[in-house]
Amino acid sequence: MGKWGGSQPNAGRKKGFKTKATLEREAVLKAVKERIMTRADRLIDAQSQLALGQSFLYVIRTVTEGKVRRRLKAELIESPSVIKQYLDGEFEGLEDEYYYITAKEPNNMAIDSLTNRAFGKPEQSMDLTTNGNDLTPISKLDDDQLDKLISAVQRTVGGTAAGEAPADSGKSPEVRSASPEAA
Numbered sequence: 001m002g003k004w005g006g007s008q009p010n011a012g013r014k015k016g017f018k019t020k021a022t023l024e025r026e027a028v029l030k031a032v033k034e035r036i037m038t039r040a041d042r043l044i045d046a047q048s049q050l051a052l053g054q055s056f057l058y059v060i061r062t063v064t065e066g067k068v069r070r071r072l073k074a075e076l077i078e079s080p081s082v083i084k085q086y087l088d089g090e091f092e093g094l095e096d097e098y099y100y101i102t103a104k105e106p107n108n109m110a111i112d113s114l115t116n117r118a119f120g121k122p123e124q125s126m127d128l129t130t131n132g133n134d135l136t137p138i139s140k141l142d143d144d145q146l147d148k149l150i151s152a153v154q155r156t157v158g159g160t161a162a163g164e165a166p167a168d169s170g171k172s173p174e175v176r177s178a179s180p181e182a183a
Contacts, residue, residue: 044114047110047113047114048110048114050106050107050110051106051107051110051111051113051114052106053103053104053105053106053107054103054104055101055102055103055104056076056077056101056102056103056104057076057077057082057083057086057099057100057101058074058075058076058077058099058100058101058102059074059075059077059097059098059099060072060073060074060075060097060098060100061075061096061097062095062096062097062098063096077099086099
């Protein structure tokens with residue numbers, strides 16, 4: 001072996017060595033994970049609300065200015081005590097306030113995320129090469145099938161099948177052929 005080049009003993013980074021950038025990235029990731037973990041219950045509750053759908057309570061108030069009654073813009077009710085009073089029926093029969101509930105449909109991404117967390121992500125696969133046909137192990141192919149497979153692979157990767165010229169050579173197959181019959 002020559003004096004120059006090739007692998008050298010004890011050269012390069014030692015196994016397990018981490019660069020400054022890697023250490024910084026790991027520290028940031030650790031801080032983010034800790035921050036998320038302190039809010040895990042609230043985050044899961046919020047995601048559960050998205051998964052189940054949401055309901056919003058609004059009120060439209062009517063004001064009287066002289067002889068003119070005017071409706072104000074709908075106002076979102078956020079107070080838990082007012083929402084409880086509405087659900088308990090305490091606002092029925094009011095003339096100056098109209099309460100109504102709207103709903104927002106469930107979020108499928110939130111549903112998927114929660115179920116994946118609880119039950120694991122479902123197995124996903126995609127057939128890219130067989131068009132749904134079963135694959136036959138190479139050991140069970142006969143000689144003709146193997147020849148066809150080798151030719152197809154060679155054409156795909158830019159090689160040549162027996163008697164074919166490479167795509168970029170410009171030579172005819174006869175010139176390249178070095179079979180015993182040509183000699």
